[in-house]
Amino acid sequence: MFNKKAIGKVAAVIIAVVLIAAIIAGIYYFYLMPKGGPIKNPNTLIIATIGEPETLDPAWAYDTASGEVICNMYDTLIFFDREKVDSFVPKIAEKVPSVENGLVKDNGLTIIFPIRQGIKTHGGGTITPEDVEYSFERAIIQSRSHGPIWMLMEPLLGVYDLSELGNLSDPVEAAKVGDMIDKAVEVEGNNVVFKLAKPFALTAFLQIWSQTWASIVDKEAAVASGAWPGNKDNWVEVFAKYHDPEVPELQEADCGSGPFKLEKWEHGKELSLIRFDDYWTGPAKLERVVIKYIDEWSTRKLMFLQGDVDLCYVPRQYSSEVEGAEGIVCVKNLPTLAVDAVFFTFNVDPNSPYLGSGKLDGNGIPPDFFSDINLRKAFAYSFDFDTYIKEALLGEAKHIPGPIPEGLPFFNPNQETYKFDSAKAEQYFKAAWNGQVWEKGFKIQILYNSGNIPRKTAAEILKHNIESINPKFHVEVIEVDWPTYLRAFVRSQLPVFIIGWLADYPDPHNFVFPFMHSNGDYASAQGYSNPRVDELIEKGIAEINPDKRKEIYYELQRLYFEDVPSFIIDQGLGRHWARDWVKGWYYNPIYPGAPLSTYFYDLWKGY
Amino acid sequence: MISGKAIRSPANILPFFFYLSKIANPYIRVGLQGVRMVNNIKTYVARRLILLLPTVLGVTILIFAVAQLFDPVQRASLYIRDPKQLRSIDEVIEKYGLNQPIYLQYFSWFSQVLQGNLGWSQSLHMQVIDAIITRFPATLELALYAAPITIFLGIRLGKLSAVKKDTLIDHLTRAFAIVGWSLPAFWLGIVLLAFFYGGLGIFAPGRLSPWADVLITTGEFRVYTGLYTLDAILNLNGAVFLDALSHLILPVTTLTIINVALIMRIMRSSMLEQLGKTYIIAARARGLDDKKVIDKHAAKNALIPVITLSGLLTAGMLSGMVITETIFEFKGIGYFAAHAATQLDIPAVLGFALLTGIIFVIANLIVDLLYAYIDPRIRLA
Numbered sequence: 001m002f003n004k005k006a007i008g009k010v011a012a013v014i015i016a017v018v019l020i021a022a023i024i025a026g027i028y029y030f031y032l033m034p035k036g037g038p039i040k041n042p043n044t045l046i047i048a049t050i051g052e053p054e055t056l057d058p059a060w061a062y063d064t065a066s067g068e069v070i071c072n073m074y075d076t077l078i079f080f081d082r083e084k085v086d087s088f089v090p091k092i093a094e095k096v097p098s099v100e101n102g103l104v105k106d107n108g109l110t111i112i113f114p115i116r117q118g119i120k121t122h123g124g125g126t127i128t129p130e131d132v133e134y135s136f137e138r139a140i141i142q143s144r145s146h147g148p149i150w151m152l153m154e155p156l157l158g159v160y161d162l163s164e165l166g167n168l169s170d171p172v173e174a175a176k177v178g179d180m181i182d183k184a185v186e187v188e189g190n191n192v193v194f195k196l197a198k199p200f201a202l203t204a205f206l207q208i209w210s211q212t213w214a215s216i217v218d219k220e221a222a223v224a225s226g227a228w229p230g231n232k233d234n235w236v237e238v239f240a241k242y243h244d245p246e247v248p249e250l251q252e253a254d255c256g257s258g259p260f261k262l263e264k265w266e267h268g269k270e271l272s273l274i275r276f277d278d279y280w281t282g283p284a285k286l287e288r289v290v291i292k293y294i295d296e297w298s299t300r301k302l303m304f305l306q307g308d309v310d311l312c313y314v315p316r317q318y319s320s321e322v323e324g325a326e327g328i329v330c331v332k333n334l335p336t337l338a339v340d341a342v343f344f345t346f347n348v349d350p351n352s353p354y355l356g357s358g359k360l361d362g363n364g365i366p367p368d369f370f371s372d373i374n375l376r377k378a379f380a381y382s383f384d385f386d387t388y389i390k391e392a393l394l395g396e397a398k399h400i401p402g403p404i405p406e407g408l409p410f411f412n413p414n415q416e417t418y419k420f421d422s423a424k425a426e427q428y429f430k431a432a433w434n435g436q437v438w439e440k441g442f443k444i445q446i447l448y449n450s451g452n453i454p455r456k457t458a459a460e461i462l463k464h465n466i467e468s469i470n471p472k473f474h475v476e477v478i479e480v481d482w483p484t485y486l487r488a489f490v491r492s493q494l495p496v497f498i499i500g501w502l503a504d505y506p507d508p509h510n511f512v513f514p515f516m517h518s519n520g521d522y523a524s525a526q527g528y529s530n531p532r533v534d535e536l537i538e539k540g541i542a543e544i545n546p547d548k549r550k551e552i553y554y555e556l557q558r559l560y561f562e563d564v565p566s567f568i569i570d571q572g573l574g575r576h577w578a579r580d581w582v583k584g585w586y587y588n589p590i591y592p593g594a595p596l597s598t599y600f601y602d603l604w605k606g607y
Numbered sequence: 608m609i610s611g612k613a614i615r616s617p618a619n620i621l622p623f624f625f626y627l628s629k630i631a632n633p634y635i636r637v638g639l640q641g642v643r644m645v646n647n648i649k650t651y652v653a654r655r656l657i658l659l660l661p662t663v664l665g666v667t668i669l670i671f672a673v674a675q676l677f678d679p680v681q682r683a684s685l686y687i688r689d690p691k692q693l694r695s696i697d698e699v700i701e702k703y704g705l706n707q708p709i710y711l712q713y714f715s716w717f718s719q720v721l722q723g724n725l726g727w728s729q730s731l732h733m734q735v736i737d738a739i740i741t742r743f744p745a746t747l748e749l750a751l752y753a754a755p756i757t758i759f760l761g762i763r764l765g766k767l768s769a770v771k772k773d774t775l776i777d778h779l780t781r782a783f784a785i786v787g788w789s790l791p792a793f794w795l796g797i798v799l800l801a802f803f804y805g806g807l808g809i810f811a812p813g814r815l816s817p818w819a820d821v822l823i824t825t826g827e828f829r830v831y832t833g834l835y836t837l838d839a840i841l842n843l844n845g846a847v848f849l850d851a852l853s854h855l856i857l858p859v860t861t862l863t864i865i866n867v868a869l870i871m872r873i874m875r876s877s878m879l880e881q882l883g884k885t886y887i888i889a890a891r892a893r894g895l896d897d898k899k900v901i902d903k904h905a906a907k908n909a910l911i912p913v914i915t916l917s918g919l920l921t922a923g924m925l926s927g928m929v930i931t932e933t934i935f936e937f938k939g940i941g942y943f944a945a946h947a948a949t950q951l952d953i954p955a956v957l958g959f960a961l962l963t964g965i966i967f968v969i970a971n972l973i974v975d976l977l978y979a980y981i982d983p984r985i986r987l988a
Contacts, residue, residue: 041817054732063688145699146692160694244702247727264824267733267741268946269938272824290817296933298797299812302805308817483681483951490680490696499690514691521691 057248058215059139067592074215158197178235285604337503352493378428392457410553441472726954735958744833746939765874922970
C-alpha cells in the first residue's frame with residue numbers, strides 16, 4: 001500500500017521543483033542567455049496573420065492565404081514585373097508572348113510560350129514543356145466546383161465549367177471534352193502552345209497566366225502524390241476519378257520549382273518554407289519563412305512589439321496600438337483591388353422574410369421595389385460616402401464612381417459619381433412608384449454579415465439619412481451570420497445587401513462582369529439585365545486593341561452610373577506593417593496576401 | 608513438530624489438512640475477497656467501456672440532428688467562403704450530399720468511421736483523425752501540468768481554509784477563490800501575457816521558441832509523443848525541456864488560478880461538514896492527535912466530492928481549453944473544435960465529440976475506481 005501522506009509530499013516536492021525550474025528556465029532564456037544581436041531570427045522571416053491556407057494544390061487554391069504560400073513554392077510561365085499589374089517578366093517561359101515578338105498569332109487565338117531549359121524542381125528533376133502541358137491539363141481536369149480554374153477555361157474552352165461542354169460520364173461526350181482539353185494546350189518542340197476558343201484580351205490572359213492557378217507542377221512529383229497520371233485513353237474514368245474531387249490531390253505536396261520549398265505545415269498553427277538552393281536565378285536571401293496563424297490580436301501584437309514577428313496583420317481598428325512603436329514601420333494608403341458596394345435586388349423572392357408586409361403600405365416593400373430606378377438613385381444619393389470613409393474606414397479608402405478600381409487600366413477618373421445629397425434623394429423618392437413611396441412610406445431591412453463593422457456602419461448611415469428624409473421611411477439594420485446571409489443571398493431574399501469583391505486578376509473585366517453582366521456573380525443574383533451592357537462586356541474581353549477597350553470600359557462605367565444596379569461605397573486602402581529590419585518589400589496589389597505579404601524572394605533582414 | 612512418518616500415514620493426513628486449512632483460512636478468505644474484488648472491478652470496467660459505445664453514438668446522433676436545423680445552403684457555407692464561389696453552390700450541395708436525408712448522411716459518415724476514417728475537415732483542411740492526433744498532445748500536455756497543480760492546490764487551500772475557519776487565512780483564501788473564479792480566462796491570460804511577455808520579455812506564447820521549432824523541423828529533435836517536455840527528456844535535450852517548460856508557465860498559471868477556486872470551495876465545505884461530524888468530535892475527545900484527525904479521518908472523507916469534481920475538471924481540460932489555447936498560442940483540441948463548430952464543419956465536430964465522449968467516460972470510470980479506493984464502503988458491482 002502507498003502511504004498517501006508520502007505521495008502528497010512527493011507530489012508537492014515535484015510541483016515545487018517543476019515550478020522553480022520553469023522560472024529559472026524563463027529567466028535564463030530571456031535574461032541571461034547571450035543575445036544574438038538586435039535583429040531577431042536574422043535569416044528567418046516570421047509573419048503573423050489570421051486564416052491559414054485551404055490547400056497547397058495550385059489548381060484548387062482560390063484563397064489568398066493559400067496563394068501567398070503557393071506563389072513562393074511554384075513558378076509560373078511569366079510573372080508580374082514587381083509593382084506593375086500589367087507588365088510581365090518571363091520565368092519558366094523564356095519570353096513574354098506579344099504580337100511584336102511573334103508569340104501571339106491568329107489574332108490572339110494562338111499564344112506560344114518557349115520554355116526555359118534547366119529549371120530544377122524541388123524533387124530533383126527539371127521542368128520540361130511536357131510538365132507545362134500537364135500542369136494546365138491537370139488543372140482543367142480537376143477544375144473543382146467553386147474553384148479558380150474557370151479563369152483558365154474561359155479563354156481556352158470558352159466555358160466556365162466543364163459540364164457546359166458535355167456529360168462527363170458519357171463515353172462519347174467525355175471523349176469529346178477530353179479531346180478539347182488535349183488540343184487547348186500542346187507541346188511543339190520546346191514551346192507550349194495555347195489555342196484559345198475565343199479572342200481574349202492579351203493583358204488579361206497574361207495576368208491570369210501569372211498567378212497561382214497557372215503554376216507549373218513537376219509531373220512526376222504530382223503523379224507520385226496521387227494526381228492525374230496523364231492518361232488520355234479513357235476519359236470517363238479520368239473525369240470520374242480526377243474531376244472535382246472531394247480532397248485536393250496535392251493538398252500538402254510540394255511539386256514546385258519556386259524559390260522556397262515546403263518545410264512543414266502544422267495546421268492552424270504555422271507553415272514554414274525553406275530556401276530552395278537550386279533556384280534557377282539563385283537562392284533567396286532569406287533562409288526560412290514562417291507564417292504563423294495567430295487569431296488573437298493581443299498575442300499577435302505583443303509578438304510584433306517584441307520583435308518575434310517581422311510582418312504582422314494589424315486590423316485597422318487597432319492601428320493606434322502599434323503605430324509609432326519603436327522598430328515598427330507602417331506604409332499607408334496602399335490602393336487595394338477590393339471594392340465594397342450596396343446592391344439592390346430587382347425581384348426579391350416573394351417568400352423573403354425581409355420584405356415586411358410585402359406591399360407598399362408603409363410596413364414593408366413589394367418584391368419588385370427596386371425595379372424603379374428612382375429608388376435606386378434615391379438610395380445612392382442618401383449615402384454619405386465621406387462620413388462612411390472617415391468613420392468606418394478611418395479615412396483609408398477611396399470613393400470611386402464605378403466597379404473598376406482606381407489603378408486598373410481603363411479606370412475613368414472623370415466619370416460622374418453619386419455624392420451625398422439629401423435634396424436629390426428626396427426628389428427621387430418623390431418620383432418613385434408614381435409618388436406612392438413618398439405618400440405611403442416603406443419599411444425595409446438591410447442585412448450585413450456579422451463581424452463586418454464597416455458594413456454595419458454603412459447600413460446605419462443609410463438608415464439615418466433615409467429616415468431623416470421622411471418619417472414614413474423605416475430602415476432596419478440586421479446582423480446575420482455568414483450561413484444565414486448566404487442562404488438569403490442565394491434565394492434572392494435580400495432587398496438591399498452590402499458586400500465586396502476582391503480581384504482575381506487586375507483587369508476591368510474581372511469587375512464589370514460580376515457587377516454588371518446578366519450572368520455575373522452579383523448582377524444575376526440581383527436580376528439586373530441590360531442587353532447593351534452584356535454586349536459591351538463580351539466585346540471588352542474579346543478586344544485586343546487597348547484603345548478600343550478603353551472606349552468600351554468608359555462606356556460601361558457611364559452605364560453603371562446611369563443604371564445604378566449597385567453603387568460603390570469604397571475602394572479600400574491598405575497598410576503594410578513590418579519591423580524596420582525587413583528590407584526589399586514592394587507592393588503589388590494583386591499579390592496574394594498583399595499588402596501584408598509579398599513575394600518572399602525579394603526580401604531580407606538587415607539594416 | 609509433525610514427523611515425516613506421521614504425515615505419510617493415511618490415518619493422520621486428514622487432521623493435517625484440517626490444521627493447515629485452519630492456519631490458511633484467514634489468508635484464503637482475504638485472497639478470495641481480493642480475487643472477487645478484482646473480478647468485480649474488471650466486470651465494472653468492461654461494463655462501463657461497453658457503455659461507451661451507446662454514449663458516443665448518442666452524442667453523434669444528437670450533433671447530426673442539431674446540424675439539420677441548418678438547411679443545405681447554410682451548411683454549404685463551409686465550402687463557400689467568398690461571394691465569387693456562389694455560382695457553384697448547387698454543385699457543392701450535390702457533391703457533399705448536403706440535401707440527402709439525415710439518416711443517409713449519418714450512415715454514410717458512420718460507415719466511414721467503421722473503416723477508421725473520421726472524414727475530411729474542411730475548416731481544418733485535413734483528415735479529422737490527423738487533426739485529433741496532431742492537436743491532442745498540446746492539450747494533453749497542458750492538462751497534465753495544469754490539472755494536478757490545480758487539484759493539489761485546491762485541496763490544500765480548501766483544507767487549510769476549513770481548519771482555519773473564520774481566521775485571516777480563511778478570509779484570504781476565500782477571497783482568492785472568489786476573485787480567481789470570477790476572473791475571465793481571456794482577461795487573466797492577456798494580463799499575464801502583457802506583464803510577463805510584453806513587459807518583461809519572458810514566457811513567450813506558443814509551445815516552443817523558434818530555435819527549438821527548427822530542431823523539430825530539421826529532425827534534430829525527435830518527436831515521440833507530442834508532449835514536448837516528455838520528448839525533450841526522451842531526447843536527453845535539457846535546453847528544449849526548459850524551453851518547453853517556460854512556455855507552459857503562463858497557460859498553466861492561468862488555468863490554475865481560474866480553476867483552483869472551484870476545488871478549493873468544494874473541499875472547504877466538504878471538510879467543514881466532516882469536521883462537524885460526531886466521529887471527529889469523538890476522535891478529538893479521545894485525545895487523538897489533531898493533525899491525524901484532520902489528515903487521516905476528516906480530509907479523507909471530505910475528498911469524495913472533490914474527486915468527482917477533479918475528474919470532471921481534468922476531463923474538461925482534456926477536451927480542450929479554447930480561450931487559454933487561443934491566447935497563449937497553445938493550439939490544441941479545444942481551439943480546433945471551436946474553430947470547426949463556428950464553421951459548421953460537421954465531420955470535425957463529430958470527431959471531436961467522439962474524443963470528448965471517450966475522455967469523459969474514462970474520467971468517470973477513474974473517479975469511480977478512486978471512490979472505491981478512498982472509501983472501502985463503496986463497492987463496485
